[in-house]
Amino acid sequence: MEWCVSMPKIELHAHLNGSIRDSTLLELTKALIGKGVMNFSEVEHIILKYNRSLKEVFKLFDLIHILTTDHNTVTRITREVIEDFASENVVYLELRTTPKKNDSVGMSKHSYVEAVLKGLRSITSVDVDFIPHCEDSKTLFTPAPVINGHVRKKIFVRLLLSIDRRETTEAAMETVKLALEMRPYGVVGIDLSGNPSIGDWTTYLPALKFAREQGLYVTLHCGELPNSKEIKNMLDFRPQRIGHACFFEDEHWRQLKSSNIPVEICLTSNVRTMTVPSIDVHHFAHLYNAKHPLALCTDDSGVFSTCLSKEYKIAADSFGLGRREMFELSRNAVEHIFADSKVKEDLRKIFNSVAKKYGSVTTVSSLENICI
Numbered sequence: 001m002e003w004c005v006s007m008p009k010i011e012l013h014a015h016l017n018g019s020i021r022d023s024t025l026l027e028l029t030k031a032l033i034g035k036g037v038m039n040f041s042e043v044e045h046i047i048l049k050y051n052r053s054l055k056e057v058f059k060l061f062d063l064i065h066i067l068t069t070d071h072n073t074v075t076r077i078t079r080e081v082i083e084d085f086a087s088e089n090v091v092y093l094e095l096r097t098t099p100k101k102n103d104s105v106g107m108s109k110h111s112y113v114e115a116v117l118k119g120l121r122s123i124t125s126v127d128v129d130f131i132p133h134c135e136d137s138k139t140l141f142t143p144a145p146v147i148n149g150h151v152r153k154k155i156f157v158r159l160l161l162s163i164d165r166r167e168t169t170e171a172a173m174e175t176v177k178l179a180l181e182m183r184p185y186g187v188v189g190i191d192l193s194g195n196p197s198i199g200d201w202t203t204y205l206p207a208l209k210f211a212r213e214q215g216l217y218v219t220l221h222c223g224e225l226p227n228s229k230e231i232k233n234m235l236d237f238r239p240q241r242i243g244h245a246c247f248f249e250d251e252h253w254r255q256l257k258s259s260n261i262p263v264e265i266c267l268t269s270n271v272r273t274m275t276v277p278s279i280d281v282h283h284f285a286h287l288y289n290a291k292h293p294l295a296l297c298t299d300d301s302g303v304f305s306t307c308l309s310k311e312y313k314i315a316a317d318s319f320g321l322g323r324r325e326m327f328e329l330s331r332n333a334v335e336h337i338f339a340d341s342k343v344k345e346d347l348r349k350i351f352n353s354v355a356k357k358y359g360s361v362t363t364v365s366s367l368e369n370i371c372i
């Protein structure tokens with residue numbers, strides 16, 4: 001497990017409220033129980049269950065949202081989630097979250113995102129880079145400073161705003177406009193998520209098309225349920241990435257491969273929610289062997305008690321991959337990030353600087369930089 005932790009990693013599919021620490025979830029639950037808002041017997045079976053079906057996962061999210069939807073808590077969980085990813089050497093995190101309106105606490109979608117940004121700014125234990133730099137600025141890569149023998153960690157964070165499948169077309173459009181407004185603060189794209197058994201994704205097409213026209217990146221939760229028509233139409237839309245790809249049929253695989261859309265792979269999430277029968281038949285192997293663009297991701301590290309290092313370990317053990325292959329998998333994910341080319345170049349350098357340790361080689365682009 002050690003090398004999986006120390007290896008630099010790229011996280012492209014992490015939901016903020018799904019990545020909440022167990023200890024924080026418990027603390028927030030106790031606080032509400034203390035206030036008499038709920039009693040433990042009501043929530044015990046939702047919180048303590050280990051293997052949840054997809055339907056049960058969404059029940060848990062409803063509970064988590066009751067616990068977390070006030071500004072201070074949003075700020076706190078953002079800080080904690082980023083600290084947790086940084087602590088296991090995630091060097092680039094694309095964190096997604098659904099902006100929420102909650103009149104009872106004076107929260108608008110805008111103030112929700114502000115609270116997230118406050119969380120980003122409040123981190124002092126690691127260096128957080130989340131403000132995009134202007135096109136003509138120099139690349140930012142500098143060797144990490146060593147303080148008292150410890151290398152200070154640095155993490156790039158970019159945000160995706162999620163549209164929940166329970167929302168209306170107008171609410172989705174509001175989220176896209178908010179994403180555009182928040183671009184200077186590191187919002188790079190839009191995600192469509194939420195309970196896949198609810199709603200029709202075409203409700204969000206106007207907002208998704210608008211997002212794309214305006215230069216925002218789009219990723220879609222695709223194929224979490226067997227819905228052949230929706231999968232086909234989503235692939236026709238040609239999002240820049242998709243998440244999951246579980247219930248794909250032959251024609252979908254063909255379409256996916258010919259369009260080369262990168263897939264965010266969430267092993268533990270898929271096994272726990274039983275959207276794949278077991279890890280040994282997970283489509284990771286099929287896509288990996290076909291050299292299809294992939295990124296290993298956690299989805300909801302809190303809800304599924306996982307972390308990105310664990311996902312790498314599971315992939316290595318389940319599919320017989322060695323350190324070098326895992327390093328290459330992690331390094332290749334750089335090519336699928338939604339941040340700009342300067343961040344990409346910085347990340348390539350980070351990977352190149354440790355490539356030897358994993359039995360890998362420095363890539364040409366970095367050699368060119370050394371010559372310059």
Ligand SMILES: CNc1ncnc2c1ncn2[C@@H]1O[C@H](COP(=O)(O)O)[C@@H](O)[C@H]1O
Nearest residue numbers: 015016017018061097098162164193194221
């Ligand atoms: C397990 N597979 C999944 N499939 C679809 N949507 C999911 C999901 N896991 C999480 N979410 C989406 O992310 C929200 C929680 O984070 P935020 O409140 O946005 O930070 C959930 O309410 C759901 O809409």
Ligand SMILES: [Zn+2]
Nearest residue numbers: 015193243299
């Ligand atoms: Zn997800």
